[in-house]
Amino acid sequence: MLFNSLSFAIFLPIVFVLHWFFFKKKQSQNILLLIASYFFYACWDWRFLFLLVFSTLLDYYTGIKMAETGNKVRKFWFWLSIAVNLGFLAVFKYFNFFADSFAESISHLGFHVNPWVLTIILPVGISFYTFHGLSYVIDIYKKRIPAERNFVDYSLFVSFFPLLVAGPIERATHLLPQIKKKREFDYANAIDGLRQILWGLFKKVVIADQCANFANLIFNNAENYSGSTLLLGALFFTFQIYGDFSGYSDIALGTARLFGVDLLKNFNFPYFSRDIAEFWRRWHISLSSWFKDYLYIPLGGSKGGTLVKVRNTFIIFLVSGFWHGANWTFIAWGFLNALYIMPSIIFNKNRVNMDIVAHGKRYPTLKELFSIVLTFFLTVMAWIFFRSPSIHYAFEYIVNIFSSSLFTLPKFVGMSSALGVLFVTMCFFIIEWFGREQNYAIEKIGLRWSRPLRWTAYYILVFAILYSSGGEQQFIYFQF
Template sequence: MLFNSLQYLIFLPLVFALYWGMNHRSLKLQNLLLLAASYYFYACWDWRFLFLLVFSTGLDYYTGLKMKDAHSVRMKKFWFWLSIGINVGFLGIFKYYNFFAESFAELLSGFGFQANLWTLQVILPVGISFYTFHGLSYVIDIYKNRIEPERNIVDYSLFVSYFPLLVAGPIERATHLLPQIKKRRNFDYTKAVDGLRQILWGLFKKVVIADNCANYANVIFENPEAHSGSTLALGAVFFAFQIYGDFSGYSDIALGTSRLFGIELLKNFNYPYFSRDIAEFWRRWHISLSTWFRDYLYIPLGGSQGGTLMKVRNTFIIFLVSGFWHGANWTFIVWGLLNALFIMPSIILNTNRNNLDIVAKGKNFPTIKELIQIILTFGITCFAWIFFRAKDLDAAFNYVKGIFSDTFFNLPHFAGKYYSFGTMFFIFLLIVIEWLDRENNYGLQKFLSKKTKMARWFFYLFLIVFIFIYSGQEQSFIYFQF
């Protein structure tokens, strides 16, 4: 069930009405309804994988209780590593087994040996990387005595399976989400309206920005040999806005949807394309994943406490693991390696925390220096996105080679070029709105706050009309494949 589908347009108001209709009865009933709705939401993708979600939930719930009640450190470690092993094992089998098998076969063939290794003919369970990380953080936090295990199975199951974040995040923490699940919630009209506004903005970014950028990015990436260097560079820019509109749009819809039910989710994007360096970019892009790796991998490895060499080593590990988390393909690993290389100067020079506040805070425009920094950061980010988008390394290197050819200064030309001007206008509109609202939680939050009610509704109608115009063919979200 896609957020941008007619099915979801029926599902959400129905769950909303039932949820608040039983508000006066019982919090337990509300949570049970949300859990049932979440399982139905997931089953709409493929009911056969519902058992995997339920099993993973039950495993981590039971593990948490057993670790708490363990009478020895040895037994606590046993239950901890059992849960970690099974969770990572499932993720490895479904997501990475074929990659390792095929890579090993290619390695053997390089030495003259032919190996026909058995591969799995299964689809990747949607959302497995996200709900697995929910469970892992919960188990780790209990093992480290940071939290107490949750004894209410419905509440814990809802924490793992809550439908707004189930298939593509944000990756929540038990310390943030579980207390909200256990606390009685009252309907707040202001929050609900704000949630609807964020959903609208998310749909605009997905349907109008991302899906239209995808049309032109696909044309260019699928046949790079036929295009000039300037066209290939433009294709990378189209993909940059495609993946941003797609994933941040999903996050906006998820956060807005959850706000309708009185639950606040972690902010996942904070205007990353206004970053002045790569370190700032990664503090603003996919925040829930970046902080997850920071807290559960980077810091346990020693973080930045052991000198420059340790910081360099740990940074490379984090980015390579992050790349591999995104997909079982060498392109993602190289993408992670490139970002590690881009961030390395600031790590070595200890300038990676120079830009903690949003750019030009309290001002209308950035300085010339800040503008140049933003453009350069966006440029190298687009360069890395080429490897993220390419089907394999050969395609990525050929694409890069094509950009840096003698046709780089030619005028871009591709199928649908003139139709793309409308998409470019909407990209410009996106940039303007998010720039003006960059000190708030999302792009449309305060943009029209000083306008008349009629002006606000006119602009909302403008967005809705174009969402319907461009929503003829439902397109899945990019991060569903991860």
């Protein structure tokens, strides 16, 4: 079931009404949300629901056993959970990658083998719910939190449907207390949640899906286009992936708020960043903070001198790239971002830009504007590796951008429509700019307007979503 589908538009109001009007006790509400979450997941492929339930059972039981036993037994259960969870991830997501890479490597030594690969579907959301469980088990092992004894509450923490298939990656310390306490309906919070859902749908359907049409056209036929057209294709993908993933996150956060739950903020206007370090504090925040807390800091963090910081930074970026997918392009994307951030790591400048750009001001300074443009350009170049089918393809794509044809006008079938999409996208980013100090762009915009004017703006967004809708388009991060 997709957030941008008719089935979800029917599913959500039913669950909402049942939750607040028929199931008024906390535990019955949690049981309802758990059943709804499993139904939500089963609508994609019911067979993989068993994998989700098994992973949940394993980590729930592991947490209890670690809380009840001595150090040696605790270690056994801890590493069993880590091994099984990462084992599932390795088989479903990375087995074919390792098999193909091994066959290709030994072919350079003169041996030719046909790799044995698995013809299996990647379970949607496996990277996200696996990380939910891992953080819970690690936190118990480190004695940061007690083991959860209520199976329904723990299961809902892992599989709460707004975040189940594409995050944000939650922590037990943040979400479990909200699940365990009695939730009261807050009308203002629910209305704000609906507004955030509306903005997320606009990002997905009007921005991401429309940009995807032209990004796919250009990337799939890159050899036929000029450098200027290839650059435009990279821009379209840059807008697509932001609108797609941050749109999903807005819908997830807004949906959770309808049930009295606040999820972790996952995006904070990353394309207005002034350096790469700031970009990674604002892009996929829940994943970045997960790797910082559970990988970077355990490796030594920033305590061991410059070489240790450099080593640890490369490790988390390479692992982050590999987390995104079983392809060398994602590892190259992670490596490139690590290179980008190195100057700020080496010279201790990675925490310079902590506040939002031009805080309290309408416009940035020239220096800030230059920094934003430079950071954005570097990000666009990195996204080319993320979007390309191979590293060789990505290098060719970039080389062809910086050819003499870069200074010609872009030209491809549907150029007039593409200009219209670019215009709408620029208007979108203007709104994002003026709403950049809020949790999401339209949180406060228009609240002081008269009701007719405010509702006219909402209807315009709804009309744009309905007009732009071309069927149920998958979210990019479903594949991760």
